Amino acid sequence: MNLEALIASSFDGLMLGFVYGLMAMGLTLIFGVMKVINLGHGPVIVIGMFAVLVMSQALGINPYLTLPVVAVLGIAFGVVMYFISLHRVINAPELTTLLATFAVNLIITGLMTVIFSTSPRGLDVSLGALQFGAVTILGTRVTAVVIAVIVTAALYFFLYRTRQGKSIRAVANNRNAAELMGIDSTWMLALSFGLGIMLAMISGALLATLFSFTVLSGGGLETKSFVIVVLGGLGNPTGALFGGIIIGLLESITTIFIPVSWVPVLEFVVFVLILLVRPNGIFGAR
Amino acid sequence: MKTLTNAPFWLLLVVIAVVAAAPVALNNVSLREDFFLILMLIILASSTNIIMGYTGYVSFGHIVFFGTGGYIAFFLMQSLQLHFVLAALCGGIAASVMALLIGVPVLRLRGAYFALATIGINEAMRSFVTNFEPFGGSIGMFFNFSVYDAYGGAKNAGQLAYYGIVAVALLTVAASFLIKKSKFGLGLMAIREDQDAAQVLGIDPARLKVLTYTISAFFPALAGAIFFFKNGIIEPGPAFELHRSIEALVMVMLGGYGTVTGPIVGAIVYDRLRSTLITAPPINLGTLTINLSNFHLVIAGVLLLAIVLFVPAGLIGWLRQRFAPVRRYLE
Amino acid sequence: MTPILQIEQVSKRFGGLLALDKVTLNVNAGEIFGIIGPNGAGKTTLFNVINGVYAPTLGRITFRGENVTGLQPYDLSKRGLARTYQVVRPLAELTVHENVTVGACFGRENLPLEKAETVADEVLQFVGLTARRDMLAGKLNVAQKKRLEMARALAARPIMLLLDEVLAGLNPQEVADMLGVVRKIRENGVTIIMIEHLMHAVMNLSDRVFVLDYGAQIAEGTPQQVSSHPKVIEAYLGDPKIAQRFLEGTG
Numbered sequence: 001m002n003l004e005a006l007i008a009s010s011f012d013g014l015m016l017g018f019v020y021g022l023m024a025m026g027l028t029l030i031f032g033v034m035k036v037i038n039l040g041h042g043p044v045i046v047i048g049m050f051a052v053l054v055m056s057q058a059l060g061i062n063p064y065l066t067l068p069v070v071a072v073l074g075i076a077f078g079v080v081m082y083f084i085s086l087h088r089v090i091n092a093p094e095l096t097t098l099l100a101t102f103a104v105n106l107i108i109t110g111l112m113t114v115i116f117s118t119s120p121r122g123l124d125v126s127l128g129a130l131q132f133g134a135v136t137i138l139g140t141r142v143t144a145v146v147i148a149v150i151v152t153a154a155l156y157f158f159l160y161r162t163r164q165g166k167s168i169r170a171v172a173n174n175r176n177a178a179e180l181m182g183i184d185s186t187w188m189l190a191l192s193f194g195l196g197i198m199l200a201m202i203s204g205a206l207l208a209t210l211f212s213f214t215v216l217s218g219g220g221l222e223t224k225s226f227v228i229v230v231l232g233g234l235g236n237p238t239g240a241l242f243g244g245i246i247i248g249l250l251e252s253i254t255t256i257f258i259p260v261s262w263v264p265v266l267e268f269v270v271f272v273l274i275l276l277v278r279p280n281g282i283f284g285a286r
Numbered sequence: 287m288k289t290l291t292n293a294p295f296w297l298l299l300v301v302i303a304v305v306a307a308a309p310v311a312l313n314n315v316s317l318r319e320d321f322f323l324i325l326m327l328i329i330l331a332s333s334t335n336i337i338m339g340y341t342g343y344v345s346f347g348h349i350v351f352f353g354t355g356g357y358i359a360f361f362l363m364q365s366l367q368l369h370f371v372l373a374a375l376c377g378g379i380a381a382s383v384m385a386l387l388i389g390v391p392v393l394r395l396r397g398a399y400f401a402l403a404t405i406g407i408n409e410a411m412r413s414f415v416t417n418f419e420p421f422g423g424s425i426g427m428f429f430n431f432s433v434y435d436a437y438g439g440a441k442n443a444g445q446l447a448y449y450g451i452v453a454v455a456l457l458t459v460a461a462s463f464l465i466k467k468s469k470f471g472l473g474l475m476a477i478r479e480d481q482d483a484a485q486v487l488g489i490d491p492a493r494l495k496v497l498t499y500t501i502s503a504f505f506p507a508l509a510g511a512i513f514f515f516k517n518g519i520i521e522p523g524p525a526f527e528l529h530r531s532i533e534a535l536v537m538v539m540l541g542g543y544g545t546v547t548g549p550i551v552g553a554i555v556y557d558r559l560r561s562t563l564i565t566a567p568p569i570n571l572g573t574l575t576i577n578l579s580n581f582h583l584v585i586a587g588v589l590l591l592a593i594v595l596f597v598p599a600g601l602i603g604w605l606r607q608r609f610a611p612v613r614r615y616l617e
Numbered sequence: 618m619t620p621i622l623q624i625e626q627v628s629k630r631f632g633g634l635l636a637l638d639k640v641t642l643n644v645n646a647g648e649i650f651g652i653i654g655p656n657g658a659g660k661t662t663l664f665n666v667i668n669g670v671y672a673p674t675l676g677r678i679t680f681r682g683e684n685v686t687g688l689q690p691y692d693l694s695k696r697g698l699a700r701t702y703q704v705v706r707p708l709a710e711l712t713v714h715e716n717v718t719v720g721a722c723f724g725r726e727n728l729p730l731e732k733a734e735t736v737a738d739e740v741l742q743f744v745g746l747t748a749r750r751d752m753l754a755g756k757l758n759v760a761q762k763k764r765l766e767m768a769r770a771l772a773a774r775p776i777m778l779l780l781d782e783v784l785a786g787l788n789p790q791e792v793a794d795m796l797g798v799v800r801k802i803r804e805n806g807v808t809i810i811m812i813e814h815l816m817h818a819v820m821n822l823s824d825r826v827f828v829l830d831y832g833a834q835i836a837e838g839t840p841q842q843v844s845s846h847p848k849v850i851e852a853y854l855g856d857p858k859i860a861q862r863f864l865e866g867t868g
Contacts, residue, residue: 084591089598095543099536099539102536105587106586107588107591110581110582110585219528226402261416264413268413269410275402
């Protein structure tokens with residue numbers, strides 16, 4: 001067993017884990033506030049990827065500088081998506097909202113396929129690398145981690161320190177009570193959906209700086225997000241971050257011990273077991 | 287059972303049987319292929335409806351039974367030269383046993399948690415099979431030419447597969463009808479409406495749900511066995527395709543969940559719509575040419591959204607709500 | 618005569634909250650047994666423990682000579698225990714007739730479907746819902762839903778019936794109708810335990826009354842004995858409106 005290899009892959013996994021965490025946070029925030037599992041999560045991540053691609057290639061902007069634009073687009077798109085696909089059925093049984101968001105999934109995937117085809121794409125970003133013995137740390141990964149942390153911190157600041165954020169938490173806690181207190185719950189639901197979509201799109205943008213991708217990359221990332229969200233507890237953003245790190249580490253470290261193709265088996269078995277044994281996540285209350 | 291003397295029950299089965307006989311009578315192979323797919327979708331949608339429409343448990347990963355049944359039957363035919371019918375039955379029973387085993391813990395979960403767990407089970411199974419060498423790993427398995435010889439060649443095997451799918455479709459629809467109209471089915475619908483109230487009324491939800499899940503796993507497994515027998519090749523991707531699972535849910539919603547005929551109508555409409563879109567000629571708008579086949583996903587999505595938002599009861603559900611006399615004939 | 622239901626030293630704890638504190642009571646066959654107490658006294662929890670929704674933390678429950686402590690609600694239903702909910706729980710997307718058929722199918726007699734359908738029609742007649750037979754249960758008004766709850770419970774042909782505030786939310790005419798139904802049920806030999814806030818109703822109907830406060834028994838006896846019990850007056854004086862009603866109901 002090679003210790004250096006272990007350290008190297010731990011670092012890789014840890015860094016990737018932050019981006020995964022950010023990705024899953026979008027899903028879990030939406031569930032936490034409105035009890036909707038967004039089956040359009042994957043395609044939204046892909047929109048984030050292609051938004052960076054288009055802006056950086058067509059307009060020649062540095063990919064990282066497009067992130068604020070991606071964030072604004074994300075909120076706007078999320079709010080629109082909420083009013084089109086969810087507002088009417090927000091109080092319906094979960095099957096309805098699952099299918100409504102899945103319909104959006106089909107629409108986005110269909111449109112993206114028409115526009116971009118399904119051929120693989122990649123961003124040409126290189127920020128050099130740091131070398132510590134056998135451990136190589138890529139600049140792109142470090143940057144992705146820093147951005148993921150900043151976005152998470154900003155989200156928490158918003159949720160806990162601003163009026164709108166507090167209103168969102170009130171709505172998540174008890175929608176009727178929040179309405180009695182004079183909070184416009186419709187707008188808060190739309191806004192939190194917008195935030196969830198924004199997080200997914202930013203994470204997509206960051207993933208695009210790390211890996212090549214296609215219009216269909218969303219499927220795998222969406223199921224990965226489910227695993228992370230369940231690990232951390234449905235509806236718990238901090239849990240999602242930890243869940244993301246766990247999955248990042250799991251993916252990188254286990255490959256030293258078992259063939260890489262067995263990792264998903266492990267992931268999904270753990271996923272189902274956690275749902276059964278600790279449905280509130282490994283950090284949540286039983 | 288009163289249902290067995292019920293006219294709509296027999297009428298429905300006879301209509302399906304007569305329509306399904308058409309490609310054979312006309313000796314039309316391409317029509318037979320179309321019908322094969324529709325009948326398979328009817329099986330998937332109807333069996334999903336038994337657990338989702340009657341019991342209220344949305345099984346997002348129901349396709350896991352299709353894949354499992356398909357793989358086990360394929361393996362038995364390929365390695366042990368087991369007869370197709372026997373192999374399919376083994377696949378069906380294996381899927382039901384699997385549903386029984388995973389159903390006991392998983393059906394304790396409610397709502398979104400159950401839906402997520404079924405997705406997880408399908409993904410776990412798919413990634414496991416991808417690594418499972420006896421099943422050919424990520425490459426899958428394909429028949430030696432000799433396998434079809436036992437059935438008089440590939441052409442006859444295709445015919446046999448068609449008879450098989452017709453039989454399973456009739457069986458699935460009959461089971462769906464009998465369950466809906468039975469005491470068992472009434473218990474399921476009570477669970478769907480309010481599980482706690484149902485318990486107080488004397489229903490043991492755990493037992494009924496697990497039994498239902500076991501039944502609803504049997505039919506897609508048979509369909510999987512027949513489908514991959516006909517194709518002569520099985521791979522993890524197509525066998526455990528989550529997308530197909532969700533399509534089955536769409537068909538159930540389209541036709542009307544909790545009804546017997548809804549999933550049938552849903553399957554037919556969905557399939558026709560998709561193939562119409564895929565094969566539609568391009569539309570010329572002056573300089574702009576729109577190729578509808580590229581937009582088939584988009585149109586399917588818009589249609590689904592429209593149904594979910596505006597006709598949540600589905601086509602048959604809507605008819606039943608709107609025209610009370612219809613209820614006696616359209617279950 | 619041995620009581621039909623014996624509750625001995627039953628406690629129920631939810632985390633730090635002791636919802637029931639060593640409750641002991643006996644119910645005799647054929648009587649109407651009233652349970653009263655201020656809001657939050659633990660009345661509904663007591664029902665939930667009796668019919669198996671919650672297992673008691675401590676204590677023992679005997680129904681018809683059999684220890685039924687910790688049995689599931691469906692086991693108790695099969696043994697002849699039925700209940701209604703304070704907040705009605707119709708099976709909304711099923712028809713009124715189907716709702717009642719569920720009760721008959723899975724109740725004490727465990728009837729086959731066709732037999733249960735006949736029983737359901739009889740019970741609907743009994744509670745006066747025949748005209749609404751084919752309506753969806755979710756579309757009924759409150760009074761009708763209360764009757765439906767009653768019908769569903771009766772269709773199980775229970776030996777004992779737990780009624781949780783069947784009169785709440787009804788207008789005076791509907792209350793009078795419902796009281797008639799309750800009396801008729803007792804005449805058919807069914808033992809009834811009822812939780813009720815309408816004092817005059819519970820005092821007029823009950824053979825014996827049991828008073829709970831903060832999860833513990835504070836009084837038990839005939840309506841006359843209970844209404845003059847100092848602890849009961851004290852418990853209710855916390856809520857002057859109820860105390861007023863209380864005195865009117867028995868005065």
